[in-house]
Amino acid sequence: MRAEIRLRVNGAEIAVPAGTTVAAAMVIAGQVCRRSVAGEARGPLCGMGICYECRATINGSAHCRSCQIVCEPGMDVRTDG
Amino acid sequence: MDRSREKFEVLVVGGGPAGMAAAARAAECGKRVAIVDDNAAPGGQIFRGQNLGEVESLAEVRRHLTGVRFVSGKKVFDVAAPGILLAEGPEGVWELRYEKLIVATGARERFLPFPGWTLPNVMGAGGLQAMVKSGLPVRGKTVVVAGSGPLLLAVAAYLRAQGAEIALIAEQASWSALARFAARLWSFRGKIGEALELRRKLAGIRFAANSWPVMAHGAEKLEAVSISTNGRVGKIECDFLACGFHLVPNVELAVLLGCAMENGFVKVNRIQETTVPGVYCAGEPVGIGGLESALAEGAIAGLAASGYAIDETSSLFRAREKARYFARLLEKTFSLRAELNQLPNDETIVCRCEDVRYSRLRLRSTWRAAKLQTRCGMGPCQGRVCGPAAEFLLGWKVDSVRPPVFPARVESLAAGSEEFAAILTE
Numbered sequence: 001m002r003a004e005i006r007l008r009v010n011g012a013e014i015a016v017p018a019g020t021t022v023a024a025a026m027v028i029a030g031q032v033c034r035r036s037v038a039g040e041a042r043g044p045l046c047g048m049g050i051c052y053e054c055r056a057t058i059n060g061s062a063h064c065r066s067c068q069i070v071c072e073p074g075m076d077v078r079t080d081g
Numbered sequence: 082m083d084r085s086r087e088k089f090e091v092l093v094v095g096g097g098p099a100g101m102a103a104a105a106r107a108a109e110c111g112k113r114v115a116i117v118d119d120n121a122a123p124g125g126q127i128f129r130g131q132n133l134g135e136v137e138s139l140a141e142v143r144r145h146l147t148g149v150r151f152v153s154g155k156k157v158f159d160v161a162a163p164g165i166l167l168a169e170g171p172e173g174v175w176e177l178r179y180e181k182l183i184v185a186t187g188a189r190e191r192f193l194p195f196p197g198w199t200l201p202n203v204m205g206a207g208g209l210q211a212m213v214k215s216g217l218p219v220r221g222k223t224v225v226v227a228g229s230g231p232l233l234l235a236v237a238a239y240l241r242a243q244g245a246e247i248a249l250i251a252e253q254a255s256w257s258a259l260a261r262f263a264a265r266l267w268s269f270r271g272k273i274g275e276a277l278e279l280r281r282k283l284a285g286i287r288f289a290a291n292s293w294p295v296m297a298h299g300a301e302k303l304e305a306v307s308i309s310t311n312g313r314v315g316k317i318e319c320d321f322l323a324c325g326f327h328l329v330p331n332v333e334l335a336v337l338l339g340c341a342m343e344n345g346f347v348k349v350n351r352i353q354e355t356t357v358p359g360v361y362c363a364g365e366p367v368g369i370g371g372l373e374s375a376l377a378e379g380a381i382a383g384l385a386a387s388g389y390a391i392d393e394t395s396s397l398f399r400a401r402e403k404a405r406y407f408a409r410l411l412e413k414t415f416s417l418r419a420e421l422n423q424l425p426n427d428e429t430i431v432c433r434c435e436d437v438r439y440s441r442l443r444l445r446s447t448w449r450a451a452k453l454q455t456r457c458g459m460g461p462c463q464g465r466v467c468g469p470a471a472e473f474l475l476g477w478k479v480d481s482v483r484p485p486v487f488p489a490r491v492e493s494l495a496a497g498s499e500e501f502a503a504i505l506t507e
Contacts, residue, residue, distance in 0.1 A: 020215065021212075023215065023217075032302075036199070036433065036436050038436040041200070041201050042199060043202060043204075044208065045192070045203075045204055045433070046211075047204065047205060047207065047212045048126050048129075048208070048211050050462060051462050052434065052462045067215065068120060068121065070121055
């Protein structure tokens with residue numbers, strides 16, 4: 001079993017295995033990654049940093065491509081979903 | 082503006098198989114080599130999340146990678162001047178100087194819009210695989226795999242091994258095209274073993290040809306998908322739809338560098354050099370050929386960029402020719418059937434970044450007009466998703482590339498121009 005990483009997604013603490021990306025953590029947490037300009041719920045599409053659908057605010061830094069960023073202990077992830 | 086400066090004799094953009102093979106050969110020639118890659122670890126999408134030490138096909142490449150610098154988590158977003166690339170990471174901008182450049186930027190999936198394709202949990206086929214490799218559990222989840230190309234089978238086998246239940250693999254190509262492909266496969270010794278292995282892993286899974294998704298259903302996320310098979314539509318409840326229509330090359334950086342294109346791919350000569358002297362290209366951007374062609378092309382590019390004269394009889398050229406023949410076979414087998422352009426209705430969003438619906442798009446005459454009048458392709462993905470879709474749906478030529486090739490922070494853009502940087506600090 002890989003070590004667990006604890007982070008917060010929209011204020012709620014979750015634990016994920018080490019090596020999990022923030023995009024995967026958001027889907028595990030059941031959170032919508034973002035709202036589109038017309039207000040639709042969106043989640044990851046390409047999984048490889050191309051589509052920008054999984055962008056979220058990570059540790060205060062906006063528009064991070066969460067599928068390219070690995071979870072770190074104590075990370076604060078915010079979505080506009 | 083503070084930025085890191087580094088100079089390399091050979092710089093490789095992209096740490097997938099082609100990039101790694103290129104870097105290994107250049108390092109073997111004694112060059113100072115770096116690979117810059119957007120991802121956290123080398124391996125490219127094919128080996129994402131895998132321990133490269135266990136990958137048999139990379140055994141040869143791995144021996145020479147030890148001296149290669151791996152600059153991870155940096156996306157190259159601009160060409161500052163000939164011989165200088167700018168890359169952005171979380172900590173700021175890197176200026177990467179090079180004598181010879183090898184572009185090995187890989188490919189992405191082709192997405193086609195259909196009603197409901199923007200719902201959460203509708204992902205690319207490679208997209209869902211990448212997410213699972215990155216920690217998303219699918220044990221006990223029901224997945225429909227759809228679209229086109231050999232990737233669908235590999236993805237289905239992978240997801241099943243991770244505990245997912247694959248309800249259906251829906252391939253848009255016809256049975257006759259697939260049968261012709263299977264017959265030709267016998268001339269590729271390595272592929273037969275792969276195919277038989279896949280067949281074993283996929284035993285018992287329903288596979289349909291002449292089959293594609295026509296609608297994804299759900300409110301805030303995917304609940305079911307309607308699939309058309311031989312003209313009859315059936316609805317399947319599922320947790321994920323993994324849907325991609327083969328691959329499109331990532332050619333944006335090559336175009337920005339001024340490299341000429343040919344039929345949508347980067348034009349290269351016998352030693353993988355582009356029309357820009359000193360700039361080489363290998364792997365999917367020169368033709369969607371998969372692992373073997375990427376390794377052969379990468380090796381040739383790495384040697385050539387190091388000034389090594391490759392013997393005309395080298396097995397590398399033979400390996401490349403064989404791989405290219407396979408690439409042409411793939412292209413023919415998995416070419417998109419024309420009726421797929423009926424998939425979107427007027428309300429279907431084509432550009433996901435700007436929520437541009439098909440009704441607004443199809444009234445325009447060119448990609449450029451669509452960009453100017455609807456903002457299609459003007460969002461953060463810069464047309465990487467909707468561009469290939471519009472190309473297929475409307476027959477447009479989608480080829481304009483402008484810096485930055487990826488969205489960059491304002492301070493990173495400023496780094497591209499000394500004067501602008503000076504203005505900002507005043």
